[in-house]
Amino acid sequence: MKLIYFHGFASSGASGTVQLLRLLLPDDDIIAPDIPVDPIEALPLLRELCAQEQPDIIVGTSMGGMYAQQMFGYRRICVNPAFNMSTMSQRMKTGTHRWLNGRKNHEKEFHISKDIIQHFNQMERQQFKGITAADAELCYGLFGTADTVVKNGYQTFTKHYPTSHAIRFEGEHQLNEKALRKAVLPLISQLLNPS
Numbered sequence: 001m002k003l004i005y006f007h008g009f010a011s012s013g014a015s016g017t018v019q020l021l022r023l024l025l026p027d028d029d030i031i032a033p034d035i036p037v038d039p040i041e042a043l044p045l046l047r048e049l050c051a052q053e054q055p056d057i058i059v060g061t062s063m064g065g066m067y068a069q070q071m072f073g074y075r076r077i078c079v080n081p082a083f084n085m086s087t088m089s090q091r092m093k094t095g096t097h098r099w100l101n102g103r104k105n106h107e108k109e110f111h112i113s114k115d116i117i118q119h120f121n122q123m124e125r126q127q128f129k130g131i132t133a134a135d136a137e138l139c140y141g142l143f144g145t146a147d148t149v150v151k152n153g154y155q156t157f158t159k160h161y162p163t164s165h166a167i168r169f170e171g172e173h174q175l176n177e178k179a180l181r182k183a184v185l186p187l188i189s190q191l192l193n194p195s
Contacts, residue, residue, distance in 0.1 A: 001028040004055040006064030012101040039123045072135045079142045086120035128160045140165045149173035
């Protein structure tokens, strides 16, 4: 199996979730890019990566879940998707911030400008346009019952995708090994090996 993982805000392709996925799926190809801060760069880069790699499945968490939702034509799982990054004032603040995990380019900090927040806002208003019936069948959402970071993700998801594709799991905003084993991996198995 080839899986592409999209990390959350301020993280990287070297996050703890990626390390856990590689540990739990040792025989599979886990591709985890560092996502650029500005969605004007990020969205085309992620679409190009998917076109090149042709993954069996895409998994994204938080901001990465918002990006995963937009990868039409691929099987995708959006975990605690942050569909409204531009209004998440606790996270999306102007200024210089530190990356939470090591980046491939060794950058330690990144900058959020008003323009970047505006770019998120513009993208968010377009993110659900063009969903076909086939795309709706390919997209699933996983929502942690103890997620205190993203509000209304479940409600937003079910406006655009079947309610049967919106699954609640016992867990918080960030994935840990238990949530991966009990929610994410079983759903991947179900989607790739339908009975």
